[in-house]
Amino acid sequence: MILTELEKKEAVEKSRRILSQNGSSKNSLIPVLQKIQASLGYIPPEAMREVAGHLGIPAVEVYGVVTFYNQFRLTPPGKHQVKVCMGTACHMKGGNIIMESWERVLKIKTGETTPDREFSLERVACVGCCTMAPVALINEKVHPRMTPTGVDGLYFSHQLANQQKKEVVSE
């Protein structure tokens, strides 16, 4: 995914602001990256270089940590982040079917973002709601006992809400 100049500038500025409030010891690396991701939604190369400079470590080491941990993402997330639980209980109750349904509806693969950046799709390794399996999350909201038709329904209700918003704006 190609970033615009504006996005690169935003990444640098926000990273600098976060870094200025943090110490320069190496053990703050992960907390700092978590804060940058919370603010930007992802960690672009520009931000990694800023972090490396601030902590006085090679940029490749930052890249190593970012790519080691599942939590960090390298590309901007969609406005609606869809996460499908792939824990044991969800898997046995058809988590992969739910994942396939999202892939079909959004026309993207796991780990990708739709070209309009409305949706991104990820797998998570158990959100601890095993008793409501299978579950999917949209942003932080948990949707329990998902079905393929339920996926269609959630997608259409988002489409509908978007359309209504556009109509309100154009009016």
Add this chain to the structure above:
Amino acid sequence: MNNQNNAAERLEILRSRALAHRDSLRGKTVVAVGTATCGRAAGALEVVRTFREEIERLQVEATVIEVGCMGHCYAEPMAFIFKPGFPGICYGYLNEGLASRLVQDFLVEGDPCVEFALAANEVNDLVPTFQDFPRGMVEQKVVMEHCGFIDPENIDHYLAVGGYGALAKSLDMGPGQVIEEVLSSGLRGRGGAGFPTGKKWSICANAAGPTRYIICNGDEGDPGAFMDRTILESNPHLVVEGLAIAAYAVGAAKGYFYVRAEYPLAVERIRKAISQAEEYGILGRSVLGGGLSLELEVFQGSGAFVCGEETALIASMEGEPGLPRHRPPYPSEAGLFGKPTVIDNVKTLSYVPRIIRNGAGEFKNSGTEGSPGTAIFALAGKLVNTGLAEVPMGATLRQIIYDVGSGIAGNGSFKAVQIGGPSGGCLPEETLDTPIDFDSLTRAGAMMGSGGMVVLDQDDCMVEMARFFLDFTQKESCGKCTFCRLGTKQLLGILERITKGQGRPEDIPLLLELAGEIKAGSLCNLGKTAPNPVLSTLKYFRSEYEAHIHEKRCPSLMCKDLIAFYILPEKCERSCDACVGSCPVEAIYSNEDRIKVIDQAKCVKCNSCLVACPPQYRAVVKVSPPDLVAGKGGENDERKS
């Protein structure tokens, strides 16, 4: 000595204030809604809002509070209503409509709506109590005693039930005595390995150097386990107190909560608990007004399963990728930043306050000789009553599954129980009378693990189960040891082939050989236990592997490549379109006789039509191997020609 008396006195002041607050609620109506993550997923926040709005609208005198989870997750959202003149009554399966009805009928008109009641908190003539349930005979709540009954975001609630009393008592006993008490209680680490906690503490306390650290391991990564999350969300102060006592015992001035980033609510509640305890002078520069200083902090994990392993956890806190290192030296001698560090699981620490308060003897009264105390299991899968169960060690799997979990949901029959997550194994029917403790489970071929228990029925394929766990460990392997990094990939490849119907006769011996080598060639427990799911399913369910390999058939009708969906023409009710509407890919059409037919080329095998077909028809079936469909009349071939 003066200092210590001071601590007890200070706590007494705090407690009497908390009790006064609680007594002010006596004689008033209180609605306590469970809003832990499981409750929220089921809609608990909407229920809370409805209760508040309706109470406001109807001008009822009642307080709505949010509490944690009692462990009855199957019935979420749940609420306890305490109304003077009635026992505390618990209602389950709530929604907005039911909540507003309870306000109108019960709070206003005084009809407790027993038809919606789940249980009561005391013996009465209206509703049975939880003790009257079959699970009441088995369960024994020690750690979860207050979960779901106190407001986790209000320290006064914890103080009112005797909270932080054990910390004050510890300060009075002195560190040596505290360790002695934990040692003699026989408490073993509940993270899975079962190392004696007191021994770990005393090694750390005796290690050289003035700086020591203490870490609470809340990196609960096992898919299928959610005990730590529930405790952190429902009674965070209990864990804070346990950690504070441990810190005092080993002489640490700084402690950390390492909590998964996937548990935002647990992180928030622990942070709140720490800051409340600091505000009350229970933590901080001067613990309970004495000379002890203790600073606690939350460190959020970043989604790496291997970080549940203690040396990997330490690496991640030091800003490194979470790679485990060789032990010894154990962290209790050289851990975080090279300093002696004690790392204890959430559940382990949760037992500590009670052991200190009531003595080691009480703790040893339950459980078995080698594994005293209770065990907490997260029950999930094909059970009627999913949720959390706290039972004494030594209870059998059968008791947990059939008494606590009320058996298999639907008309299913029990096939296996998966214990211990990706490191554990699948145990079949004949092992159900195995008593649960650290040693017996290992002997049976599973392991205690952190306590996730997923129950499987006849529709679950054991090869697919093994493939799922291998897929998980293969992705989560940190890559340090070759056998774990590449060996798990090979194992996974073979299992994938088998589930796709491309298995070869030599695959089973190959799996066994590779499994042994991965176990021998890995540094940490992730690799050492990674082949367990394969080994245990091969031991107990070998015939399923053989059916996949030799007959290209999945006996449980689960492996997608080996099944097909088919509509029985003689059972199809022609005027019903339920399956057509349910299909997400428009693969179902009506033939000239208006009988529904599945276009096998389009079908994505999502199970929707099977669920949608009304129970009086049951016309949709799964068949394996898939070419059986062609033999059943071949509707599809007809259409193609």
